[in-house]
Amino acid sequence: MLLSRVLEEKLGSLYRAGGRIVGGVYLGKGQEAFSAALGIQLRKGRDIYGPLIRDQAGRIAFGESLLDAVRTYLGAVTGPMRGRDGNIHRGRPKEGLMAMISHLGSLVSVVAGGLFARRLAGTLHDSVGATSIGDGGTSTGAFHEGLNMAAVEKLPLVISVANNQYAYSTPNCRQYACVDLVDRAKGYGVQGVAVDATDLGQCLEAFDAAVKRARNGEGPQMVVGHLLRLSGHGEHDDASYIPETARKGPSSVDCLPAAERRIIDEGWMNENELKDLFTEARGKVDQAVAKVSKEATPDPFKEKWQALSSEELAEGHHEA
Amino acid sequence: MSITYLEAIREAQYEALRNNPSVFLYGQDIGSFGGAFKATKNLNKEFPGRVFDSPISEDAMVGMAVGAAVEGARPIVEMQFADFSSVGFNQIVNQAATLYWRTSTPCPITIRMPSGGTAGSGPFHSQSMEAIYAHYPGLVIVTPATVEDAYWMLLDSIAINDPVIYCEHKFLYYHLKADEIGTRTLPIGKARIARPGRHATIVTYSAMVHEALRAAEELQLDGYSIEVVDLRSVKPMDTDTILASVARTGRLLAVGEAFPWGGVTAEIIARVASEGFHLLDAPPMRLNSKDTPIPYHPNLWKAHRPTIATIAAALRRLLRY
Ligand SMILES: Cc1ncc(C[n+]2csc(CCOP(=O)(O)OP(=O)(O)O)c2C)c(N)n1
Ligand SMILES: [Mg+2]
Numbered sequence: 001m002l003l004s005r006v007l008e009e010k011l012g013s014l015y016r017a018g019g020r021i022v023g024g025v026y027l028g029k030g031q032e033a034f035s036a037a038l039g040i041q042l043r044k045g046r047d048i049y050g051p052l053i054r055d056q057a058g059r060i061a062f063g064e065s066l067l068d069a070v071r072t073y074l075g076a077v078t079g080p081m082r083g084r085d086g087n088i089h090r091g092r093p094k095e096g097l098m099a100m101i102s103h104l105g106s107l108v109s110v111v112a113g114g115l116f117a118r119r120l121a122g123t124l125h126d127s128v129g130a131t132s133i134g135d136g137g138t139s140t141g142a143f144h145e146g147l148n149m150a151a152v153e154k155l156p157l158v159i160s161v162a163n164n165q166y167a168y169s170t171p172n173c174r175q176y177a178c179v180d181l182v183d184r185a186k187g188y189g190v191q192g193v194a195v196d197a198t199d200l201g202q203c204l205e206a207f208d209a210a211v212k213r214a215r216n217g218e219g220p221q222m223v224v225g226h227l228l229r230l231s232g233h234g235e236h237d238d239a240s241y242i243p244e245t246a247r248k249g250p251s252s253v254d255c256l257p258a259a260e261r262r263i264i265d266e267g268w269m270n271e272n273e274l275k276d277l278f279t280e281a282r283g284k285v286d287q288a289v290a291k292v293s294k295e296a297t298p299d300p301f302k303e304k305w306q307a308l309s310s311e312e313l314a315e316g317h318h319e320a
Numbered sequence: 321m322s323i324t325y326l327e328a329i330r331e332a333q334y335e336a337l338r339n340n341p342s343v344f345l346y347g348q349d350i351g352s353f354g355g356a357f358k359a360t361k362n363l364n365k366e367f368p369g370r371v372f373d374s375p376i377s378e379d380a381m382v383g384m385a386v387g388a389a390v391e392g393a394r395p396i397v398e399m400q401f402a403d404f405s406s407v408g409f410n411q412i413v414n415q416a417a418t419l420y421w422r423t424s425t426p427c428p429i430t431i432r433m434p435s436g437g438t439a440g441s442g443p444f445h446s447q448s449m450e451a452i453y454a455h456y457p458g459l460v461i462v463t464p465a466t467v468e469d470a471y472w473m474l475l476d477s478i479a480i481n482d483p484v485i486y487c488e489h490k491f492l493y494y495h496l497k498a499d500e501i502g503t504r505t506l507p508i509g510k511a512r513i514a515r516p517g518r519h520a521t522i523v524t525y526s527a528m529v530h531e532a533l534r535a536a537e538e539l540q541l542d543g544y545s546i547e548v549v550d551l552r553s554v555k556p557m558d559t560d561t562i563l564a565s566v567a568r569t570g571r572l573l574a575v576g577e578a579f580p581w582g583g584v585t586a587e588i589i590a591r592v593a594s595e596g597f598h599l600l601d602a603p604p605m606r607l608n609s610k611d612t613p614i615p616y617h618p619n620l621w622k623a624h625r626p627t628i629a630t631i632a633a634a635l636r637r638l639l640r641y
Contacts, residue, residue: 022617023441083619083620085615086440086616089443089444102442102444102445103406103444104376141407142407167376170349170375174374176375241352297617305611305612315581315611
């Protein structure tokens, strides 16, 4: 959570400074508890994870390296996407970390497909798949088709729905007409729970239980988290369309200081120990950014302009 | 006072809403937010109850426009990016495009598609979809390259009694400016001679018109005069204007930003080869993007699409033949 926040603050300031980050920066501010609570339930190498736009915290919890994140944002050739794709559009599918495309909802069926193949091959064992979506993404046909299919196939899929009340500028009232998105779970025949996603404790308990149920063969699980997007849609957006009432509403609590307070109140750590954690996180992030800043950006003359893995089927240049 | 390509698109929608009560706008974030690119800025205030924020449901957005058109409405659907129209593909090519042919019921919908590449936008926010849609019978596909055309062709698109795919190039949104919208431009279906010339013809459309014009200027320094034809609409394609230009110059280079397999440039070459072979003094050439998805990093993106330099190099080869 903390590392994610520190990293994203750095990415935001690099974006505002201009220079190496080209294109957008999309932050998960306020969604770290909900995202990380799913990520830490997953076992890298055994489970499949398809994070989305605001899942930096979940990615770190799952085990994605800081370098993968920074290299993709800075377009370094050394990164997993080699400058071909950027920012949040990154992953290592062979390691169970799916690389999202922009088209919302598209990963639900893809993660389901991975689980389906494992079951066919007899290698599913107790592995699960998990993917995320926002309130807006639940309006896609892809989300509906994917979740329905996963339910029909009774796959161990955990879907986390971060209801941050906005899809870009569009409020919930223009996105869906049910009372709570968790009501949808029943319609798909999947188990659903809703949590206050600003409360780390609730998030941890909900995902712990949901992932366990999926591992036990109880079929797809939906966890809906209620919160507020505490950043713009991207760093280009000041989110001035979010009214004061929402900004001060119960879902506007920032999960990170709330978690810190709880940690101190419970006596799990004192303030100095927490400060040390922050300092350590800043060190890690600064180190990663310093390293990647020196790394090469892609060279069009060295680039292999080929989209097929079957070299023998690749056509030559079509250029004049 | 000057007006940008993007503002012209807004103004055309304003005019359409003002003049025709059956026009309404449907798309993601287009209401009070004014759209991801601000192409509908303030329209919801100026025309209350006629500009709607849609859920993220491209298939249903197009389907609802078709249903509304049957009832006499003239909906304009905004895709947030052309790339996301793939999610509404079924409704566009199977529902909208076949309706009139199957039922004699016209389908006057306009689908606005923010198209084409800009630096750092990557594989899913940069696509040019015109050829895909042009392949299907029953659709009109327009690709304005100037501020004036952005305005007049959008008004014409809305007036046409068929589904129109309006491909607006994001690269032109802010930096392409005109002093005024000007008088009505050519009708949809007519190409425009953007620059007259004698030694070779470039046929192109959308943002590539401007790259082609700059390449033509570069060759002017070498003493060559290059004609540039702006197609304006890729379907219908104005074959007569293309052939007449090739008749004058004897040499053809077709330039497009889209992927190289098939597509608009291939269609241009096929038409000239079969109907104007005798006019050619050299094999016709084409220049497109590379055959990979559109890369994110600017270093790669710039090399992926045709540029002034690659167009000029292609022209030199064409002229040397
Ligand atoms: C199919 C599709 N249509 C449109 C978009 C453009 N788009 C990107 S993010 C976004 C809003 C997403 O909102 P939500 O799902 O609530 O996620 P949040 O950004 O709030 O985390 C939109 C409309 C897209 N990515 N995919
Ligand atoms: Mg949202």
